[in-house]
Amino acid sequence: MQTNEEVIMKKLMLMALFLSFTFAQYNTNGTDNTVIMWGKYKWANPDEVEGYSIQERNSAVNEWFSKTNQADKSLISSMFLYHYWTGAQEDVHVVNEFASVDVATQSVRDNAKINAIAFPDAEKRREAYLAQNKYFGNYHEDVHIFENHKALEKKRSGGFGETTVVTASVGYWKPMSEVENGSAAERYELMKKFQKEVIGKNPKILSQKVLTHLWSGKVEDGYWPVVTLSEYNSMEDADNAGDDNGPLALEAMTEEERNAYGKYWAPGRHDDIGLFNNWIPANK
Secondary structure (H helix, E strand, O other): OOOHHHHHHHHHHHHHHHHHHHHHHOOOOOOOOEEEEEEEEEEOOHHHOOOOOHHHHHHHHHHHHHHHHHHOOOOOEEEEEEEOOOOOOOEEEEEEEEOOHHHHHHHHHOHHHHHHHHOOOHHHHHHHHHHHHOOEOOOOEEEEEEEEOHHHOEOOOOOOOOEEEEEEEEEEEOOHHHOOOOOHHHHHHHHHHHHHHHHOOOOOOOEEEEEEEOOOOOOEOOEEEEEEEEEEOOHHHHHHHHHHHHHHHHHHOOHHHHHHHHOOEOOOOOEEEEEEEEEHHHOO
16 A cells, blocks of 8 residues: 555656646747737627717727727737627627736736826726726626747738738647657747748738647647637638638648648647637727
8 A cells, every 4th residue: 555655756746747748748939929818808788888889889999998008018919809700799809918927917907007107187087998898798707828929920010901800710739649750849840931931921811829728728638729810801811811821831831841740730620719800999
């Protein structure tokens, strides 16, 4: 029979083994990776908002979010997503990017200071807050905390209107133990080439972030979820962007590279998080 000390030591060894496996999968190439804090809110029921006006709502939300986002110097970027084809009609998703979890936490603590910078006059600040707040229900949910891989990011450069279309989907890395002659270093280099030469040159994709597990969600049976947050000018572009990826990949990557890239991904495993409108005036 094992002693308590032996049982504890065995548990610690198993934990160490799990952590070594986890961080082998958790690729942190590059020290400039950022964190994505994804929060969910809900629009208030129009019947419960006195003097409800979609024009007033948009104007009030635009003023509040655009000014407070600019005032928050720690906020790197932000998306304001709302219902298109998925989820409930009242759902609103705010996707914020910060340098680290600590920086994001400090931003929350500095909320009152940031609001005061955005609206120096206390009465105007109160009016602006109430004007947009009445259109939101009493609801908040922390949905995701992701790592954003900056080396894999395509940034928006222009050519868009007040709204864009954003898709969020999940693919899965195979456990490295199932990849023949695989390595995290090779996987990352191939991903960087694909993002630069294929996604980066696809005119239908305005921007794209590649996100991996940090603190939210789960890793099951060693299959590591990789979230792709992609932005398009229209639903038509979202539907057809994949048609451009094939020829671009054929031009940019050798057959050996394409096969090597594909071996890291679990075939037949794909999830869709959502299809959203992105309200550009409330972005940063």
